[in-house]
Amino acid sequence: MNQNHIKALALAVAVALSSPLALANDPFDELERESTRVSQSQQEKIEEFHAWLDNYLTEYETWRDDYTRNLDKERAQLINQWGSGEVSGSTxxxxxxxxxxxxxxxxxxxxxxxxxxxxxxxxxxxxxxxxxxxxxxxxxxxxxxxxxxxxxxxDYSASQEKKEKQFVLDQLKGQLQELDVQANRLVNSGTGIPDSFIYERAYKKKLALIEATKPRLEAIAELFSQKRRELGLDDVQESLPKPELPKEEPQKENKQHKVEAAPELIEEKVQDASTKNQDRVELEKEAVKEETQQKPEVNLDIDKTIVPVKVxxxxxxxxxxLPENALKQRASQFTPLVEEESERWGINAALIMAIMHSESSFRPTAKSHVPAYGLMQVVPTSAGHDVNKKFRQIDAPMKSDDLYVPTINVETGTAYLNILDKSYLKSITNDESRMYCVIAAYNTGAGNVARAFNKDRSTNIRKAATVINSMTPDQVYQHLLENLPYDETRNYLQKVNSRIALYK
Known part of the structure; x- marks a missing residue:
């Protein structure tokens, strides 16, 4: 209770006691009414904060959706002319x-x-x-x-159509991962917002992304069908791709930390949603499907073989x-900068170089379709915001243009590795085990790393650390490869780990 409220209560008591009606009206009635008013005000503040957070995140999501629409439009024009929507990516x-x-x-x-x-x-x-x-x-x-x-x-064949749809699915998976990272960042930033609110919002946004993917896939199918008709090719009917997305496991309720109960509610909502519209069943069921040890894949059932008539x-x-030394020459430009940031943040320089190699092939202008930016592929609203808040005292996302500047990008990426290593994952005691987890978390967030070890699939990192600390580093590495929720992250871990030796 602030000073103004205390003064208001004191005044209310004084007035009540000095009034001729003091004996008729209990001063504690005034206290109770004032307490109710203060409580209501606090609840309104919480609701207002939730609304602010929702609007803040929605701004980024609206920008992301606009970016995706423009990208789809660009790719459609390319497909119309080239048969392929090939565009720039991170490498x-x-x-x-x-x-x-x-x-x-x-x-x-x-x-x-x-x-x-x-x-x-x-x-x-x-x-x-x-x-x-x-x-x-x-x-x-x-x-x-x-x-x-x-x-x-x-080429307007079914196999080429499948490739173009796979691009959309890969982008979807990257954006789903980013929602995980953002949710985990908010949970760990101590905003005071209930974890249940954060997780539920993230999960609803995942469902919205999955639902929005369906018309994108249908648009590609229609474009290819149209081009085949124009060129006198036999058309082909095929099923929509079925993205095998990671399951959002219900997290068991903890009486001391009730935030873990929220995903159970979300699970029920997903099941309800998937029964209301049969056309959505395959897309949404895959989002909550029991996770297996098989790698995600896209299945297309081709009914016919296309026979060219006229092209x-x-x-x-x-x-x-390219020259064999091309990669080495690009890398050498940033070695002094990496060594400087390595010493500053206490992060192995070879690890920074291996991440930079894997993320952008040492290209300052690299941009992915999440989108992430620059040498270390920093996302402004997650890793960028984390670093801004913790080290720059700026509670706001970074500007994308700044992330094309090598000094800013490497500083930010290395500082984020510091946050993962020294803060989020600090309860992992073995340095090598923690390094494997840091690599995976850089790609998919610390919460998804925790999910890989927790039997209840919760994002509780301390709980996961207990399991991790009981394993050898090799066991931790293999467990991550077998249990991380996204296939991309498994490949990323292998890729970065294999490249560390190149820069020692």
């Missing part, structure tokens, strides 16, 4: 010319580049490329002398390998 740069008939793709993950030209099916196409003896990539001149030529018809366009491509 791939894609550029088109103004006429949208020439494409340059730099695949940093596989260390190769491809120049492609879109021409009529009967045209040669070589003339466009023959004039190009070399081209520049990141300041290096790449010769076309040893380029390997490939020619392919513009109007083809793609002539020339693929070249």
């Amino acid at each position: 791939k740069a894609v550029e088109y010319d103004s006429a949208n008939t020439l494409k340059k793709v730099v695949d940093y993950e596989n260390n190769e580049a491809t120049i492609s030209v879109l021409v009529d099916a009967k045209a040669d196409g070589s003339a466009v490329i023959n004039d190009l003896e070399s081209f520049d990539i990141d300041g290096q001149t790449i010769s076309m002398t040893n380029a390997v030529k490939e020619v392919a018809l513009v 109007e366009k083809k793609v002539v491509s020339y693929k070249v390998k």
Whole structure:
């Protein structure tokens, strides 16, 4: 109770006692009424705070949804012309010319580049490329002398349609993970908001994302069907992809910490929702399906084989390998910066480099489809906000443009590793075991790491640490690979761990 309330209560008592009606009206009635007023005010403040948080998170989600719609529109235009909606990602740069008939793709993950030209099916196409003896990539001149030529018809087959749908599903999984990370950040930030509110909101938003994916997949199916009709190809009917998403297990109620009861309520709501609309069954059931040890996959049941009748366009491509030292040269630019931030935050420099290698292939301009930004692929509203609040005394997300600046990005990414290592996961006693968990948490959040070890699938990190501390580091590593809720995170852990040795 603040000073104003205390003064108000004192005044109420004084007035009541000095009044001629003091004997007729119990002063404690005034106290009770004032107490009720204060209590109501406090409840209103809580509700107001919840509304503020919801609006704050909704702002980011609205921006994310706008980004997704624009991306879908861009990819639809590319599919319409190229048969493929290939766009830049965290380890791939894609550029088109103004006429949208020439494409340059730099695949940093596989260390190769491809120049492609879109021409009529009967045209040669070589003339466009023959004039190009070399081209520049990141300041290096790449010769076309040893380029390997490939020619392919513009592809509107069922298998190509499946690839385009898989892009949407992969983006969905990344955005679902980000909701996990944001929920875990709020739980660990001590906002005073009940964990149940945070988890329930995150889960409802997951369902909304899953539901929003269905029309996106249908739009791709319709686009491919339309193109097949235009080109005189036999159409094909196929089932919608079925994303095998991680289960949100109900967390057992704890009498001392009632926050664990919320997911049970969410589970019931999901089951109710999945029975109301049969068209949603496969998408929503996968969100709450019993998690197995099998890797997630997309199943497409193809009823027919497409038989080409007429194809109007083809793609002539020339693929070249990038210099073997290209990755090393990019990495060397940031080694001094990484060593500086490593010492500052107490994080192994080899780990930072391995994460940077895996996240962006050492590209400051990298942007994923979550979206995340820069060298260490920082998400402004989760890792960026965490670092801002804890170390910069700014309770707000970072600006995406700032994350393209190497010094800011590496500082932020390494500071976030510090938060994971020294705060969220500090109860894990073995350094190697904790490192494996930090790597996984950097990708999917500490809460999902906890879920991998807790039998009730709760996000309680201290509870998970008890299990982790009873294992050897090798056992922890294998357990993560077998039990992390997202296949992407399992692959990420293997990738980063295997690359640490490259930078020691």
